[in-house]
Amino acid sequence: MKGPTPRRLRKYVAKCLGLKFYLQRPGDGRSQGRIPAAALLWGLLIGVLLRRAAFAGIEALVGSRGRRALDVSQSFGDDALGYFTERLDPAVTRRATVTAVRQAKRHKAFDDSRFIGLALDGTSAGRSREEGCALCRPYRNKKREILGYHHRLVLISVVGTGLTLPLDVEPYGPGDSEYNAARRLLRRTVQNTGRRFADYVVADGEFARAPFLHDANDGGLYVVARLKNNLPELFAAAQKRFRHQSAHQVFRQGKDRVEIWDADDFDPWETLRWETVRVVRYRQYKPNGTVCEAYWLTDFPRRWVGSRAIFRMAKSRWEIENQGFHDAKNRYGFEHICHHERPSLLVVWLLTCLALTIERLYRVRYLHRGTHPVRAAIDLLLLLQLSLGMPVAAVPDSS
Numbered sequence: 001m002k003g004p005t006p007r008r009l010r011k012y013v014a015k016c017l018g019l020k021f022y023l024q025r026p027g028d029g030r031s032q033g034r035i036p037a038a039a040l041l042w043g044l045l046i047g048v049l050l051r052r053a054a055f056a057g058i059e060a061l062v063g064s065r066g067r068r069a070l071d072v073s074q075s076f077g078d079d080a081l082g083y084f085t086e087r088l089d090p091a092v093t094r095r096a097t098v099t100a101v102r103q104a105k106r107h108k109a110f111d112d113s114r115f116i117g118l119a120l121d122g123t124s125a126g127r128s129r130e131e132g133c134a135l136c137r138p139y140r141n142k143k144r145e146i147l148g149y150h151h152r153l154v155l156i157s158v159v160g161t162g163l164t165l166p167l168d169v170e171p172y173g174p175g176d177s178e179y180n181a182a183r184r185l186l187r188r189t190v191q192n193t194g195r196r197f198a199d200y201v202v203a204d205g206e207f208a209r210a211p212f213l214h215d216a217n218d219g220g221l222y223v224v225a226r227l228k229n230n231l232p233e234l235f236a237a238a239q240k241r242f243r244h245q246s247a248h249q250v251f252r253q254g255k256d257r258v259e260i261w262d263a264d265d266f267d268p269w270e271t272l273r274w275e276t277v278r279v280v281r282y283r284q285y286k287p288n289g290t291v292c293e294a295y296w297l298t299d300f301p302r303r304w305v306g307s308r309a310i311f312r313m314a315k316s317r318w319e320i321e322n323q324g325f326h327d328a329k330n331r332y333g334f335e336h337i338c339h340h341e342r343p344s345l346l347v348v349w350l351l352t353c354l355a356l357t358i359e360r361l362y363r364v365r366y367l368h369r370g371t372h373p374v375r376a377a378i379d380l381l382l383l384l385q386l387s388l389g390m391p392v393a394a395v396p397d398s399s
């Protein structure tokens with residue numbers, strides 16, 4: 001098979017992920033623009049994939065000899081990207097990411113997994129010394145003095161399938177909360193993906209409140225949520241019940257030994273409309289002697305989904321930390337402020353999600369046909385970079 005190049009990657013995005021129309025019409029809101037939206041959009045996406053966090057880095061890329069190989073029709077400056085991203089409709093990019101993931105599902109990208117999960121969690125990104133936009137939130141030292149500003153947002157990602165695919169973000173400014181942003185994000189995701197796309201949502205304890213759980217159920221999703229002190233009665237009841245029981249099940253997970261307790265007849269708290277609550281407790285013994293213990297609540301019926309499957313779903317929450325925030329921030333410049341305007345920040349975060357999703361579907365599924373091992377992200381990056389130095393064959397584009 002021919003090696004990956006930006007041009008082949010773009011064809012893959014257009015044809016296999018169903019984004020041909022989006023690449024041409026990404027929701028451009030400029031009343032006049034000399035530079036085609038398609039050039040700016042692909043410049044932004046390939047910029048993320050080549051790990052150019054700043055608009056100036058993309059300007060340098062499309063101003064270089066590699067521009068034709070990048071498949072960007074003309075060069076432009078960083079100011080054009082600022083102007084463009086400030087006016088780009090975020091809803092169109094959000095729908096494009098969902099289209100890509102739905103298309104991947106149709107092409108059986110998740111067929112090895114019994115369940116598809118959605119994980120969501122909050123994080124911060126984009127620090128600045130001065131308050132620069134309506135989303136800026138102050139961060140303070142212990143004396144409550146303002147040290148600077150940053151932005152808070154909630155990310156939602158496909159998990160539990162061997163592929164962590166970031167889907168969408170919801171920022172929240174001062175006066176708003178992570179919990180409210182998460183509810184908006186989950187409802188919008190269900191609306192965009194459709195009810196039958198995913199099976200469950202997994203989240204940390206602060207989201208385990210009745211309205212969020214009801215939103216998930218209304219969207220056709222089961223819930224797997226961490227149980228901590230924020231639900232004191234249920235937590236105490238589960239601790240009391242399991243404390244004197246030996247583990248209901250013991251198994252090995254890699255080198256770890258895992259003990260599990262599982263019961264599905266706990267009383268719901270007052271506002272929760274479930275008939276009963278199922279609580280799963282696990283203790284995971286690592287070879288170095290550390291023990292992790294956690295409690296999780298769920299409404300998955302026991303007769304259908306066993307304790308080990310719940311354990312795996314609970315663990316899939318870590319994907320949003322490791323393959324979500326960690327990769328986005330350390331490799332793809334998620335924390336960098338390209339252009340400090342609220343709409344531009346949002347659009348750049350959304351394009352980063354889309355670029356990560358494209359990269360993983362392309363690398364882990366599309367390029368991984370046959371028997372060779374999955375290429376590492378750094379190897380794909382190197383191949384793309386090397387391809388920029390190569391002459392591009394002047395064949396007409398038939399796509």
Ligand SMILES: [Zn+2]
Pocket residue numbers: 131132133134135136137150151340
């Ligand atoms: Zn700001």
